[in-house]
Amino acid sequence: MATPLEQKTNQKPVQFIVQRQDGPDGKAYDEAFEVPYRPNMNVISALMEIRRNPVNAAGEKTTPINWDMGCLEEVCGACSMVINGTPRQSCTALVDKLEQPIRLQPMQTFPIVRDLQVDRQRMFDALKKVKAWVPIDGTYDLGPGPRMPENKRQWAYELSKCMTCGVCLEACPNVNDRSNFIGPAALSQVRLFNSHPTGAFHKEERLEALMEDGGIMQCGNAQNCVEVCPKGIPLTTSIAAMNRQTTLHSFKKFFGSDEGRTGEAVSR
Amino acid sequence: MANHRDFVGRKIHSLLGVIPIGLFLLSHFTTNYFIVRGEEDFNKAAEIVGGVPYRLFLEVFVIFIPIILHGVYGVYIAFTGSANTGRYTYFRNWMYVLQRFSGIFLVVFITWHVWETRIAAAMGTAVDASMMQNIVDNWFMLAFYIVGILATTFHLANGLWTFCITWGITQSPASQKAMSYVAALVFIGLSFVGVRSILTFAGVL
Ligand code: HEM
Ligand code: SF4
Ligand code: FES
Numbered sequence: 001m002a003t004p005l006e007q008k009t010n011q012k013p014v015q016f017i018v019q020r021q022d023g024p025d026g027k028a029y030d031e032a033f034e035v036p037y038r039p040n041m042n043v044i045s046a047l048m049e050i051r052r053n054p055v056n057a058a059g060e061k062t063t064p065i066n067w068d069m070g071c072l073e074e075v076c077g078a079c080s081m082v083i084n085g086t087p088r089q090s091c092t093a094l095v096d097k098l099e100q101p102i103r104l105q106p107m108q109t110f111p112i113v114r115d116l117q118v119d120r121q122r123m124f125d126a127l128k129k130v131k132a133w134v135p136i137d138g139t140y141d142l143g144p145g146p147r148m149p150e151n152k153r154q155w156a157y158e159l160s161k162c163m164t165c166g167v168c169l170e171a172c173p174n175v176n177d178r179s180n181f182i183g184p185a186a187l188s189q190v191r192l193f194n195s196h197p198t199g200a201f202h203k204e205e206r207l208e209a210l211m212e213d214g215g216i217m218q219c220g221n222a223q224n225c226v227e228v229c230p231k232g233i234p235l236t237t238s239i240a241a242m243n244r245q246t247t248l249h250s251f252k253k254f255f256g257s258d259e260g261r262t263g264e265a266v267s268r
Numbered sequence: 269m270a271n272h273r274d275f276v277g278r279k280i281h282s283l284l285g286v287i288p289i290g291l292f293l294l295s296h297f298t299t300n301y302f303i304v305r306g307e308e309d310f311n312k313a314a315e316i317v318g319g320v321p322y323r324l325f326l327e328v329f330v331i332f333i334p335i336i337l338h339g340v341y342g343v344y345i346a347f348t349g350s351a352n353t354g355r356y357t358y359f360r361n362w363m364y365v366l367q368r369f370s371g372i373f374l375v376v377f378i379t380w381h382v383w384e385t386r387i388a389a390a391m392g393t394a395v396d397a398s399m400m401q402n403i404v405d406n407w408f409m410l411a412f413y414i415v416g417i418l419a420t421t422f423h424l425a426n427g428l429w430t431f432c433i434t435w436g437i438t439q440s441p442a443s444q445k446a447m448s449y450v451a452a453l454v455f456i457g458l459s460f461v462g463v464r465s466i467l468t469f470a471g472v473l
Contacts, residue, residue, distance in 0.1 A: 085355055171356055173364060179348045213271050217278035220349055221430045222364035224356045237439055244436020250275070 013037060014046060015057075015101035018065055020115045032057035032101070043083060043090035043104065044069055047116075066115035074230065077165030081116045082107055087170040089230060090116075107170045123164045126182035130209045132189040134199040146197035159192040159238065161231040168225035168235060174218050181218035184225035188238035194245065207242075207249045216242050277341065282434045284338040285427050288330045293424060297458060300465040307397040314395050327386075335378065342371045367426050370419040377416035400469040410470045417462035425455035 013034040021028045034057045035046045044067075051064040070076035072091045079090045082105040084098060095102065110118035136142060148156070162185055169175045169183040190206045193199035210216045216239065225235040302313040320326065346368040353361050384403055389395045404410040429451040432438040438447045467473040 171352070173349050173352050173361070176348075176350045178350070211272045211275040213274045215275065217275045218348075220345070220364055220367075221360070221433050222358075223360035224352070224358060227356070227358050234441070236433075236444070237441060240433045240436055240439040240444070242436075243434055244439065246275070247279070247436055250272075250279075 014041065014095055016046065016050075017101045017103045018116070019103075019105040020065065021106070021112050023114055024112060026114075031062065037095075039096075041095040043081075043093040043095065043098075043102065044072065044079060046095060046102075047090070066113070066117045068117045075163055077120075077163030080107060080118075080165045080167055080170075081105065082170070087167040087228060089165065092230075107166055109170045109172075109175055110166060118166070120164065120166050123166060123169065123183065123185060126186035127164070127189060129182065129212075130186050130190050130206050131202060132186065132193055132206075134193060134196055135202060136198065148197050152195060156192055156195050158231075159188055159195075159233060162189060162192075162233055163231065165230065167228050167230060171224040171228040173222050173224065174220045179218055180214035182214050184219070184235045184239065187216055187219070187242050188233055188235050191238040191241050191245075203245075204249060207246050210242060211246050211250065216246055278345075279434070281338055281341045281345070282431055284334045285424070286431055289334050289338060290424050290428070292331055293420065293458075297461050297465070301461050303397060303400075303465055303468045311396045314397075318395055339371075339375055339378075343375065346372055363426050363429075367423060367430070370423040370426075373416075373419045374423060377412075377419065380412075381416065397469070400466075401471070404466060404470040410466065410472075413466050414463055417466060418459055421455050421458040421462060424458065425451045428454060 014037050016033040016035060018031050018033060019028055020031050033050050035041075035049045038045070047065055047067055054062050054064045056062045067079065067081065067090065069079040069091060071078075074089045074092045077089070080087060081090050082088075082103075083090060083093050084103050087107055090104070104116060106112050106116045106118050110120055110122070113119050136145075164185060166185075168185055172181070172183060174181045175183050187210065190210055194203045194206055219239050221236075221239075223236050226233075226237075229235060299313050299317050300310075302310040349364075349368060351365045351368075353365050385395070385399065388399070393399060404413055429444075429447050432447050433444065438444045464473065
């Protein structure tokens, strides 16, 4: 690792190749940029520098690059893009740790809005489809809910770190325009909300949603998702767990007398 | 039931791969292995298998229909996926791709194999050791059969691994890893049985 002193003496400009596209239906093209080096730079601060001075590597004036961002600390997921071939968050991609020229591309799984900005709406639609929330609104006070055992809370907390960044969908070979797979993130969220003591009241509804077309059965077990998730979410464990819950639920519903809707008996 | 057709279809596809197709494969490989004990033993085994009661019923309902259903749905599944091993070189991603390539190759191999054995038998060719000996009497067909056998054993072994996830049996990373070793052993064991049989038919062993 270079010390701060060494970094200051390294004055070579940082090389970027950015895949651009002028609009949703535009044609993709590459544009090279050179950005003056500053210590501890990340991809977003470099993009900001280009925005301040939109001149490409050939010295021609060009349009500023479009990209998405929010938190700047890897919790919102908005700034995901493909950096040197790997989908990840640009706010935590440190220039010093990247091989140059640094290649920036939009995630190809999602519709492109412009340049590096994509539309992740399908992920939020998937969360709505599987009811990834705990419904507590009503006309009277329901009182305190049941307590959650501490050890369960600990692993559930890991699942709750999902920031809908889309990296797992980008890496999944079964998420593409020939399939309507909702993707790994939403499957794991069902496990999260089904394990919540109050969320479990609506367990069956979420399982039913997972069993619809585009749901859990579209998983092909390539397990790329768990490798690329920046939050280290055990997606493949969640998927296997949801396979068990949906299988038991469907048996219960088909063979049982209560149509599998009692809330209790479908065990994890 | 809302639109759960895909869910049920996928579960049936998964089940068919193991029961009955996987079980049939065990019995098929075991019968063939008799060739290792000599032609006479193999011919006796072939005669018993060929003479089981209600054979046509078993062939249709335990072998043909399950393989056709699993195969057709499998091709559909394979073509709704996309190989991205160029970008993501993880072991499991390679297994995902190989499961699909081996499946598509199996359509060709099984069709060919059924054509020159079962269909030929129906046309009057005698089912004994000499049938297979004639088929693999050249290097090209022997190689085709060895690749076919390895594609089958790989597809079944890796299929058992994914089966355990499809049905929610192996959930934890530790159990999935343990199952990887079991699948590897199944692959090695079945491949040994299958390849040794075919090499014996070919007169190489
Ligand atoms: C006839 C051609 C065949 C094709 C096109 C085919 C295709 C496929 C495909 C694409 C899968 C992956 C399904 C998924 O991940 O959801 C699969 C799974 C499987 N196949 Fe095949 N297959 C064929 C023949 C066979 C044969 C002969 C066997 C048994 C020896 C077999 C056993 C299995 C098993 C056990 C699985 C795992 C099921 C699961 O993941 O739940 N298949 N097949
Ligand atoms: S599961 Fe991980 S990779 Fe997928 S959207 Fe959530 S944080 Fe991103
Ligand atoms: S800006 Fe929120 S994750 Fe990068």
